[in-house]
Amino acid sequence: MTSKSDAIAIEMRGITKRFPGTIANQAIDFTVRAGEIHALLGENGAGKTTLMNILCGLYAPDLGEIRLFGQSVQFRSPKAAIRAGIGMVHQHFMLVESFTVAENIVLGTTRSLMREPPQRLHTRIQGLADQYGLKLDPAAKVWQLSVGEQQRIEILKALYHNARILILDEPTAVLTPQEAEDLSATLRSLSAQGTTIIFISHKLKEVMSLCDRVTVLRDGQTVGTVVIKDCTEKALAQMMVGREVDLSRKSQRSSKATTPALTLKDVWVMGDRSLPALRGINLTVHAGEILGIAGVDGNGQRELEEAIVGLRTVQGEIKLDGKLAHIPSDRYSMGLLTEFSIAENFVLKDIQHPPFSWKGLLRPQLIFKNAIDLIQRFLIRTPSPNVPAGKLSGGNAQKVVFARELSRDHQVLLAAQPTRGLDIGATEFVHSQLIARRDAGTAVLLISTELDEVMRLSDRIAVLYEGKIVEVLDVAQANLDRLGLLMAGRNHA
Ligand SMILES: Nc1ncnc2c1ncn2[C@@H]1O[C@H](COP(=O)(O)OP(=O)(O)OP(=O)(O)O)[C@@H](O)[C@H]1O
Ligand SMILES: [Mg+2]
Known part of the structure; x- marks a missing residue:
């Protein structure tokens, strides 16, 4: 050769x-x-x-x-x-x-x-x-x-x-x-x-x-x-x-979304090295839109994610209207308990409430049934819901977190690197799910270092550079060259 x-x-x-x-x-x-x-x-x-x-x-x-x-x-x-x-x-x-x-x-x-x-x-x-x-x-x-x-x-x-x-x-x-x-x-x-x-x-x-x-x-x-x-x-x-896959389809919302669901006002967050990682973020995500955060990894994405879910001390204001679902960028430390079964991981956040527990007692049959349902809907490859989550292949572990978060009641969805590690079929599936959520009125904040993904899914794109939002664009005004320049901190091209 x-x-x-x-x-x-x-x-x-x-x-x-x-x-x-x-x-x-x-x-x-x-x-x-x-x-x-x-x-x-x-x-x-x-x-x-x-x-x-x-x-x-x-x-x-x-x-x-x-x-x-x-x-x-x-x-x-x-x-x-x-x-x-x-x-x-x-x-x-x-x-x-x-x-x-x-x-x-x-x-x-x-x-x-x-x-x-x-x-x-x-x-x-x-x-x-x-x-x-x-x-x-x-x-x-x-x-x-x-x-x-x-x-x-x-x-x-x-x-x-x-x-x-x-x-x-x-x-x-x-x-x-x-x-x-x-x-x-x-x-x-x-x-x-x-x-x-x-x-x-x-x-x-x-x-x-x-x-x-x-x-x-x-x-x-x-x-x-x-x-x-x-x-x-x-x-x-x-x-x-074993079949054709099409990732080129683009789907935009039909009308303008106007009801704020997640609002950040002058948000400052310290990073791990005692320097501000977020420096005065102002951002609004509306019900029924996907707002994509574009940026080179390391410009504050992780801190933004952690601030929104309450893992970091925040100066300024974060206002959430409704419940939050979160697909974390770091599945293994934030998303999954690897020793616990797939079925248990699905109900991790709901174990104290009906229907999965009743008067202080767990209801294993419902937990099992829920797992069977999610495994089928989200095409998770496993012989049984009782398999520890840590035994799943990388992409299937990712699907468990995705399935759990999407199946919970929520009005705001924070999706951080949602298709990282997924094969092309699963990526296609996740994209269609995010779009369906958006169409059903959920406010979606998408943080992704895959520029193609941000371009494909977002209605608006905010560019994050050195802890600041340097510009927010309607997807119609965005193209790869312009985004590339903004992501590199070059504002006046
Ligand atoms: N230690 C283990 N115990 C039980 N099952 C396992 C273990 N390791 C892998 N498996 C199973 O073997 C199959 C193949 O998994 P593997 O991790 O090799 O897939 P992969 O091709 O690397 O997938 P991905 O793209 O998601 O990383 C999966 O069904 C997985 O659940
Ligand atoms: Mg693998």
């Missing part, structure tokens, strides 16, 4: 992995050439993460064989896989929140943390970060960082451990478009130097522009492997979903 070597880096043959009630991988064959960037595609729950967890030593397969550069291998632990040169950047971060960036990166290496003075460690890690063009502050504590920044730590950590094979499980889901482009450049240069890269993503454009070949999984089985340059985005979508 390309100028790259035809040596085989990884050969997985007949890989089968069962979980209670689910065959996550069923006799999967997967071959990756040395130095190529190979995409792994498939719908939510198709088995991508499971296959890669097997490759990186986290799970043992029930059946099947793995060869690494021609040698048969059996990893008994992630450590063994790391020693063999396999680095995985997981879909959900595995960082120690109270540690610094630098400490997280060197964690698990023989060099003692205790013996290296922090200053020197920071300089060393800064050098590495600069080398790969990954913007990071080595001294910052993980809990202070945005998800995008946390993702960069994971990437740098794998590179620090000399990965010959780098697996990235939806690395760009949490990155801004600019960051995603930077990452692409990093990956291209790593690949040119011989690193083999496996890249999981739901973003077909990105797969088309970055990858050499792609393997598609569906329902735990291999659909096929194709060369990217012989392929189209449409064909890939069809291979994944």
Whole structure:
């Protein structure tokens, strides 16, 4: 195919992995050439993460064989896989929140943390970060960082451990478009130097522009492997979903919305680094409209979200008319209790009220019935409502939060990165649900770093830059160039 070597880096043959009630991988064959960037595609729950967890030593397969550069291998632990040169950047971060960036990166290496003075460690890690063009502050504590920044730590950590094979499980889901482009450049240069890269993503454009070949999984089985340059985005979508998907449709409200449902007046909020993260926000979301917040991640989106749901001290005024539903950007710390079942997660916020409890007693049958209903309506892939939420695939966990929030009574919906991690079919579904809510009179505040999504769904677009709303546009006046300039802080173009 390309100028790259035809040596085989990884050969997985007949890989089968069962979980209670689910065959996550069923006799999967997967071959990756040395130095190529190979995409792994498939719908939510198709088995991508499971296959890669097997490759990186986290799970043992029930059946099947793995060869690494021609040698048969059996990893008994992630450590063994790391020693063999396999680095995985997981879909959900595995960082120690109270540690610094630098400490997280060197964690698990023989060099003692205790013996290296922090200053020197920071300089060393800064050098590495600069080398790969990954913007990071080595001294910052993980809990202070945005998800995008946390993702960069994971990437740098794998590179620090000399990965010959780098697996990235939806690395760009949490990155801004600019960051995603930077990452692409990093990956291209790593690949040119011989690193083999496996890249999981739901973003077909990105797969088309970055990858050499792609393997598609569906329902735990291999659909096929194709060369990217012989392929189209449409064909890939069809291979994944088994039908045509259309995300181009745009739907605007029929008349102007005028009744305020959520109002922010001169809102100031401090950020984690003791600087104001929101600086005098004025914003009104009306019943029956979708107001989209556009902006590069890190300009106050997280603080805005947390201020509205009451997680941050606010100066100024936030006025909410009616009840709020919230799809949080950080599903795992704000949305789900991973040890609890799917059914329990659905009623988490309503457990003390009828119908789910009555005179202080829970009503398990109703809770179960509610779960069956939501699982069907929101197409959540699981063998049973009793499965702990933490066992779901990334996208299906996301659907649980979405289903719970939409099924509760609400007049205002705060949707933060609502389609992050969702496959194209599920994204289409979520978009249609948001539009249906809006049409039914809900005020929707959409915070999304996907500019395409903001453009497609919003009636009005507010651009957030350095903690300020720099402009509010009707979608008719908005175009990508204008928004891009505003998002970069260039107001007078
Ligand atoms: N530890 C586990 N215990 C039980 N079931 C699991 C476990 N891990 C995965 N599964 C199930 O295996 C199936 C495949 O999940 P996997 O995470 O591999 O999907 P995925 O392709 O990565 O999806 P997504 O795009 O949503 O991340 C799902 O039905 C999931 O619920
Ligand atoms: Mg996954």
